[in-house]
Amino acid sequence: MSNFNFVPQPVLGDFKHESKGVSIVEQTKLAIVSVACPNDGDEALVASVQNAFACSLPDVSSVEVSNSGPYNGNVRWLGLQPQQWFVLFEQSAEQSAPLTVIKDQLGDTAYCTDQSDSWVSLEVSGPLAINALERICPIDLHLAVFPVGTVARTSMEHLSVIITRTGEDQFLMMSAASSADSFLHAITQSVRNITA
C-alpha cells in the first residue's frame, strides 16, 4: 500500500511582489480560527478569553491583541460580527493544529471552527498601499476613520474581503482561497494602475 506524505502548499505559491511604494506578500503561516459565542454565554466567554489570552473580546470592527497565552501573546482577535470573532496567529509545522490551540484554551465556552485553509491572506504595505486600495475598497481607509486595529468585512471587485489595518501603511487582507487568483489579480492590477 502506498504511503502518502502530504505537504501543504501556499494558496498562491508564496507570492511576493515589490514595486515602488507598494509591496504585496502572501501570508502563508497564518492560522485562522472562527470563534462564536453560545447563546447566553457572553460572560463565560469573556472570562475564558481574559484568563487564557489576557485580552478583552473586541467589539465589531475592532481588533484586540492578546498579551499572554500560547504563541507568545501574538494572537489577534478580530471582531467581525456580533458574537463572532476570527482569531489569527502565526502557525509553524511543529505546533498543534490551530483548532486545538484555541479549543484547549476556551473549552466549552465557545464554538470554534478551523478556517485556516479556507482563506488566502495578503499583506499590502508601503506609502502607496492606500492609493492602490482606495480604487477597489469601498471602505474609507483614511487613518482617522480606519485606524490601526480596525477591521472591516466588505467586497472588492465582487469578492468578499476582510481588511484590517496592521500599521499606518500596512493592511492585512483575507479573501476566499477558492477565488485566490482573482483576488490577487484585483490587487496587483490596482497596484499596477498607480505605479505604472
Added chain:
Amino acid sequence: MKKVKVLNQICIELHHMIINHPLLGPRDAAEFVYLGDASLINRPDASGDNAAQTFYQYLYLRDNPAGEHKELWYHEQGDRSWLVVTRNTLTHEISNVEMARDVARAAGGST
C-alpha cells in the same frame, strides 16, 4: 423607451444609496441584499386555530406604501446582520436603521 429611462434612473440611485449601519457606520447599499417588508419578522403562530388564514396574510398580503416603509436588509458583504431600514419609497431617503435583532426582541421575540 420612456420606461427604460425611468428604470435606469432607479438603478443609478440605488447604486449610490448609503445605509448607515448601527454598528459599522455608513456602508454602500451594494453590500446589502434586500428582502422585503419588515413585517416578515412577525411570523404567525403555526399551531394557532386560524394558522392557515394568518399564514396566507403573512405570506401574500403586503402594504405597498408611497412614502415611509420599514423593510429588511441583509448585510451579506459585511457583518451578516439583518437590519430594519426605514426608507421613503418615493425619495429613497433613509430615516432610520436598526438591528433587526433589537426590533424582534423589543417586540417580544426570543432571537
